[in-house]
Amino acid sequence: MGTAQEITASILEQLPWQEELYKHFHRHPELGLAEHETSARICEELEDLGYETCLIGGTGIVGVLRNGDGPAVLARADMDALPVAEDTGLEYSSTVPGAMHACGHDMHMAALLGAAKFLAGNQKSWSGTYLALFQPAEETAAGAKAMVADGLVERIPKPDVALAQHVMPAEAGMIGTTAGPVLSAGDSLRITVYGRGAHGSMPHNSVDPVVMASSIVLKLQTIVSRETRPGQFAVLTVGALNAGSAANIIPDRAQLLLNIRTYDLQLRQHVIDSIERIVRGECAAAGSPKEPDFEFYDQFPLTSNDAAANEKVTKAFEEHFADGQVYQADPATASEDFSTIPDAFGIPYVYWTVGCADPKTYQAALAEGTVASKIPANHSPFFAPAINPTLETATRTQVVAALAYLGRGAQDSAEG
Numbered sequence: 001m002g003t004a005q006e007i008t009a010s011i012l013e014q015l016p017w018q019e020e021l022y023k024h025f026h027r028h029p030e031l032g033l034a035e036h037e038t039s040a041r042i043c044e045e046l047e048d049l050g051y052e053t054c055l056i057g058g059t060g061i062v063g064v065l066r067n068g069d070g071p072a073v074l075a076r077a078d079m080d081a082l083p084v085a086e087d088t089g090l091e092y093s094s095t096v097p098g099a100m101h102a103c104g105h106d107m108h109m110a111a112l113l114g115a116a117k118f119l120a121g122n123q124k125s126w127s128g129t130y131l132a133l134f135q136p137a138e139e140t141a142a143g144a145k146a147m148v149a150d151g152l153v154e155r156i157p158k159p160d161v162a163l164a165q166h167v168m169p170a171e172a173g174m175i176g177t178t179a180g181p182v183l184s185a186g187d188s189l190r191i192t193v194y195g196r197g198a199h200g201s202m203p204h205n206s207v208d209p210v211v212m213a214s215s216i217v218l219k220l221q222t223i224v225s226r227e228t229r230p231g232q233f234a235v236l237t238v239g240a241l242n243a244g245s246a247a248n249i250i251p252d253r254a255q256l257l258l259n260i261r262t263y264d265l266q267l268r269q270h271v272i273d274s275i276e277r278i279v280r281g282e283c284a285a286a287g288s289p290k291e292p293d294f295e296f297y298d299q300f301p302l303t304s305n306d307a308a309a310n311e312k313v314t315k316a317f318e319e320h321f322a323d324g325q326v327y328q329a330d331p332a333t334a335s336e337d338f339s340t341i342p343d344a345f346g347i348p349y350v351y352w353t354v355g356c357a358d359p360k361t362y363q364a365a366l367a368e369g370t371v372a373s374k375i376p377a378n379h380s381p382f383f384a385p386a387i388n389p390t391l392e393t394a395t396r397t398q399v400v401a402a403l404a405y406l407g408r409g410a411q412d413s414a415e416g
């Protein structure tokens with residue numbers, strides 16, 4: 001066991017079991033930190049496969065399979081669904097009103113359980129420890145933190161490397177890897193600026209927070225356009241601006257909701273410092289009677305792949321998959337909380353993407369130039385991964401990446 005054909009044949013054999021799990025998870029989505037049934041089902045499956053399981057961070061689970069000496073590999077799948085009303089019309093659509101696996105976390109779980117089954121059933125081909133980690137609440141950036149806060153680092157064997165993947169609206173079967181930043185750091189920020197309310201007909205009695213906030217919105221645009229080196233990546237979006245209630249009343253405060261995305265933590269800090277400088281400066285210029293408030297929320301860490309680990313996994317993918325199936329991915333501006341887990345252990349990690357759009361539909365849309373409009377992306381009520389070849393590919397990636405560290409051949413030839 002160990003050649004590409006042998007691995008593929010073994011996974012094809014167990015694929016019907018995985019498809020059934022995928023459809024089960026898809027039919028029964030649960031929102032972040034409420035993945036109770038999902039978590040119970042995963043525990044049951046892992047225990048059937050011979051894994052020791054522990055519940056960490058509420059609904060989080062780690063399944064541990066010890067198989068002699070060797071490195072420890074942690075592979076992670078997220079478990080939470082989204083508050084989206086499904087509109088795919090699929091036979092296995094969500095049965096929970098207003099909730100849907102619209103980000104493919106059901107696929108991640110079915111693939112990781114598949115890898116867990118493969119490793120449990122093929123213990124002669126590897127040695128070491130396999131840790132299958134199922135994380136709650138990725139969408140709200142709360143789940144990885146909850147597992148770490150609940151003693152993850154002390155409660156499981158220390159892994160040498162961590163692996164994770166995400167399905168995305170590329171052609172199913174395609175695998176994207178990259179060294180360095182793969183997903184951005186994401187920060188949301190609530191800012192409240194204070195003025196002095198007055199009758200709308202008597203502006204001279206006010207410090208108008210609507211004018212103040214408007215000026216702040218425009219001035220914030222200069223952080224990316226004027227303070228950031230051309231070519232360096234930063235996004236600053238003012239997603240909400242709320243003030244007032246009536247045409248003839250000048251309110252006493254305004255609230256802005258900002259979203260920041262960066263690939264470079266120094267630049268991230270610069271953007272945050274500049275926001276604060278501009279907001280305080282505009283408040284002072286307007287004669288605001290009270291210092292503004294800044295409150296961060298929904299903060300996602302940077303996801304930046306370790307170069308050596310990414311090279312090792314990419315090479316294993318290239319050897320296993322067909323020519324052209326593995327490509328060099330561009331970093332995406334989305335964010336993830338996965339890196340909180342390897343960062344808590346201080347270990348390298350690799351995060352890759354797997355396409356999930358039906359290949360024929362995708363190729364047709366590509367030829368027409370309509371990929372953005374015709375291929376539903378993650379979080380859409382129409383998001384409907386092609387189960388095959390997505391599930392098979394996502395299972396093989398988890399198996400092949402794990403064997404790159406745990407496989408007998410890999411360890412014999414490893415130079416350390």
Ligand code: ZN
Pocket residue numbers: 103139378379
């Ligand atoms: Zn998502």
Ligand code: ZN
Pocket residue numbers: 103104105138166
């Ligand atoms: Zn997701």
